[in-house]
Amino acid sequence: MRFALFSLEQVRRLNNNSLTGPCPESLSEVEGLSLVDLSFNNLSGSMPKISARTFKIIGNPLLCGANATNNCSAISPEPLSFPPDALRAHSDSGSKSHRVAIAFGASFGAALLIIIIVGLSVWWRYRRNQQIFFDVNDQYDPEVRLGHLRRYTFKELRAATDHFNPKNILGRGGFGIVYKGCLNDRTLVAVKRLKDYNAVGGEIQFQTEVEMISLAVHRNLLRLCGFCTTESERLLVYPYMPNGSVASRLRDQIHGRPALDWSRRKRIALGTARGLLYLHEQCDPKIIHRDVKAANILLDEDFEAVVGDFGLAKLLDHRESHVTTAVRGTVGHIAPEYLSTGQSSEKTDVFGFGILLLELITGQKALDFGRAANQKGVMLDWVKKLHQEGKLNLMVDKDLKNNFDRVELEEMVKVALLCTQFNPSHRPKMSEILRMLEGDGLAEKWEASQKVETPRFRSCENPPQRYSDYIEESSLVIEAIELSGPR
Template sequence: MCAPTASAVSAQLPIARAHPLLFKTSVPGEDLQFGQFKRFSLRELQLATKGFSPENILEIGAFGNVYKGCLADGSLVAVKRPKEEHPWGGELQLFQTELLMSRLADHQNLLRVHGFCITPTERLLIYPYMATVASLLGATTRQYSQPLLGWPTRKQIAMGAARGLRYLHEQCDFKIVHSDVNSSNILLDENFEAVVGNLGLAKLMDHKDTLITTPICGTARYLATEFISKGELSEKTDVFCYGVMLLELVTGQSHLALELVACQEPVMLLDWVKGLLRKRSSDINPGDYVKDQVEQLIRVALMCTQVNAMERPRMSEVVDMLEQEALAKRYGRSGRRRK
């Protein structure tokens, strides 16, 4: 991952200033868009996380850690804390961006910031506590720490994430490109409804713009070819990342784990899954899956991960396909192209 550049953040500020409820912080020189977000004291969060105990760490990221916390009222939260050695670096930009995006984008399939804490030395973001798709699929440890998700649930997760991205790309006042879609940034509520989270690297674009050029950010194994080679970022970059996440959701394995299949010889994820499709899903991990749903999700995933960004569907098309409104027609065309 990488922090947004100063120019990238400043380009987004005129849009932010168009929105009211400017919150004046107690830190000199900072005027941030906090609006309706609840402000927590540092002491509250220290108590909630047992002093930011290593035992409470949920995730270790490039810019800091996420801690599980229990507030005084008993509610569980996730607390994002930047690394101590860089309290005034790129984390400030990520902090500002995430609050801004949470104000601009309000949808049931997007993770909402619950609150914040800011002091001269700390900038913390507080979210509702939720499991990630990665944790349920064992994508980090390559082990299934919990039972495999049933296929109707997996399709529900795929649909929820798709709807969240469709809103960011096509239904918001401004086009928002997430830039870091992966199974660790798709979270699940108690009903396994998916929400898209971690908007700290998101980019604002006008709906008439097709792409921007930006330093390479995000999770390496999910990045699209055009982003790696040219730094070209668009909503189709998110579509590619969504496709890779969908493949993980279908197979129950991470990209790295899939490279170990076939007698420990390196196998690229897409080639392996294409082989599964040719075999009509006969080698997919056993479970209570529905064959037609497995094939449907693989087909959608392969469309999303096409090398040519222009040939990838828009997220609204993905939602339609998952709702079985346009799958057969589009897959017939895509299948001929991908022989």
């Protein structure tokens, strides 16, 4: 029986086809065979010499019988292998894939390295521009505190103040503008955006002074909650004072707000005295305010007096020497020796406190005219004249509507006049002032003060007798500023 050969490129599979007859000689002429499978047929005759790596003839009884000359058992199947061309193609394919993988890995690694370098560069520039304060990164944990201070980001305070919206301005002063702000946790704050930050003697000096201010903790001192510092900004964050400043409650009456009664004015005087006493005699190092006045005394929710802006004059005045050519303060509140020499001490604060007492009594600014008596001039000169004439009722704020204690009025006027003596050595200390306001030692102090006073700090033969004369004769440049603390 004749049969046909079917090839599958180097492979000849003719098994299980019931083929009969001799194996064709043409198989021996085919080169490069990897497999020839003639098993399980009925082939007979002699087998040609086939050059295949695997040659299967098992299952052909006429070839592999008991008397057959072909040793079928010796012809065993071998694992199927690929021809050399296929092997080379496979090897080339593997090498190509390997090279592609290496190239991809190298490209990815280079790109990742570039991204890391760029990221580090951006991060370094960001750190440098932020001028890190207290070594705290701007990516801070909001719960982290430095002592009782908290670091705020500029972005956070800008959002709290609605991008420093003019509608949120609480006050303007010599050190900057104060804005009302609302933090993310709905806490109301007052944000003081300092101006002229370049006047600060370096980041370390600024840090030291802010830290010093933050350590002054007293019921009658405005507490510093936190800060923000960048390359171009300095901001301080304080609690929001719902009842504003004493000045705003005395003069800039808001519709619906009643005037301060006499008992509250007396409490304000006592609270302010306690705050200044702490700064002068209980704080180490002592702090001189340098602009004590009604605009810088704030009122909390219980109308307790809170001294604001203490220490800021020193904070931003590192360029000046002990004797300065520029006097910081508000005309009408500046002590005569400060006007004359530029030297300040705790006694300059005592003078300012005396003027504050007169503001509480009269409800007027220090430079306001004596409207009731039709008397023009600085408040201090006007009050002295009325006191000498025994016309104290003419200086009392009309908003009080005569609802005040006459004895306490006379005592407060005397304390104010003791505080505003031209010779600083004659002025009492804040501890003595507090006792006098509480009713202890005023009579003795007042009697001792009735001696003729000659200002020792002036070298002229005829020293001025009125405070307004000191202002006119001062050769120093007066920066008429309002420190105006948060309110």
